[in-house]
Amino acid sequence: MPIEKIDELKAIHISIQDEIESRLAEFDRIRKIGDDKAIFAELVFCILTPQSKARVCWAAVENLLDKNLLLNGESDQILGELHGVRFKYKKSEYVVEARDKLSIDGKIAIKSRISRFSDVCDAREWLVRNVKGIGYKEASHFLRNIGFGENLAILDRHILKNLRSLGVIEEIPDSLSRRRYLEIEIGMMEFADRVKIPMSHLDLVMWYNEAGEVFK
Structure with a gap:
């Protein structure tokens, strides 16, 4: 060493x-008081980051939030905000698919989905298996960013x-x-x-x- x-x-x-x-x-604080929109924003950030710069990806998320597209935009509208994000065509589709997967009766419900796991590793496995565009790195990153995966x-x-x-x-x-x-x-x-x-x-x-x- x-x-x-x-x-x-x-x-x-x-x-x-x-x-x-x-x-x-x-x-x-995001884990404790963040709403579904804030937590989904962190997931979208992690979907965007592979082979792209973190600050560019977060700027894209902020644009989606500012324009009310994160929870409501179609894939082509989301695509238009992914400036500088690599593989943005696929990633825009992943965002919409993740939103649909994590919604109940048309409303995003990611916080309740994640909070049902008492073991962070189980939460990570579920994300990898169920959210397209999320691998072990991205799932770990997301869980850390919402205060649930510090280890x-x-x-x-x-x-x-x-x-x-x-x-x-x-x-x-x-x-x-x-x-x-x-x-x-x-x-x-x-x-x-x-x-x-x-x-x-x-x-x-x-x-x-x-x-x-x-x-x-």
């Missing part, structure tokens, strides 16, 4: 710990790059099967325990290490 890189990671953690805790508190690994390219440089994984896999995802997640949890950085913080520290900011 490369000691210098670990020391660097710990130093970053100390320097941004207050910012991380503030962001995690925001996520927790899940969000294995995007930034995190995988850090895990490789820290010796947690030998190489970045070309693709992630369920089995491989969970293996790496366990390895990341064990690493977090060894370096005494909470799992909920470690993801944001690694993201900061690559992107230079604490975002979503």
